[in-house]
Amino acid sequence: SYKLTQPPSVSVSPGQTASITCSGDKLGDKYVCWYQQKPGQSPVLLIYQNNKRPSGIPERFSGCNSGNTATLTISGTQAMDEADYYCQAWDGSTVFGGGTKLTVL
């Protein structure tokens, strides 16, 4: 079955840029979504179709996808961005990455 691999954790200083990667075989040929989940809350869609932002999602969140890697970039990271982030793609069925815990310190 298809697998998406994310780093378990990423740390960033406030105001800096955070990058979270998601790797999978020929991932660039698929649409990738990114979700943010804060403790005790339901996931929220951040990015869909690789680089599109739903209404209400701040512009500091962006995405790209090429080759075997998709990347979620958070520019000017804020303390409120501390959360778990999941990538997701479809390969005959929906697959989620294992998640990345973003720490803002």
Next chain:
Amino acid sequence: EVQLVESGGGLVQPGGSLRLSCAASGFTFSSLWMAWVRQAPGKGLEWVAHIKQDGSEKDYVESVKGRFTISRDNAKNSLYLQMNSLRADDTAVYYCARDQGHSTYGAWGQGALVTVSS
């Protein structure tokens, strides 16, 4: 406002059954695929099942095939997940999610906790 409200979670013994419901409002329920996604305690997200607008197509993660059944009632704007032969590793928060296309889950419910334990 889009709302998805799950119900039916609880404690069940191994081998038992439970039926989850998801009440949808704020959008045309009958026009979209719907899905169930679960999250075991302290773990990541796992897609469980999805169903086409008219219920004619369904698919499941391998680990629940033959035990879980997804269904929907468009007249009642409701999504269901019948879970049989439950196992300890089915313990999770189960989310109802709206698929806005290309398996993009743009709306999620608050989740229903299912605990399988003796």
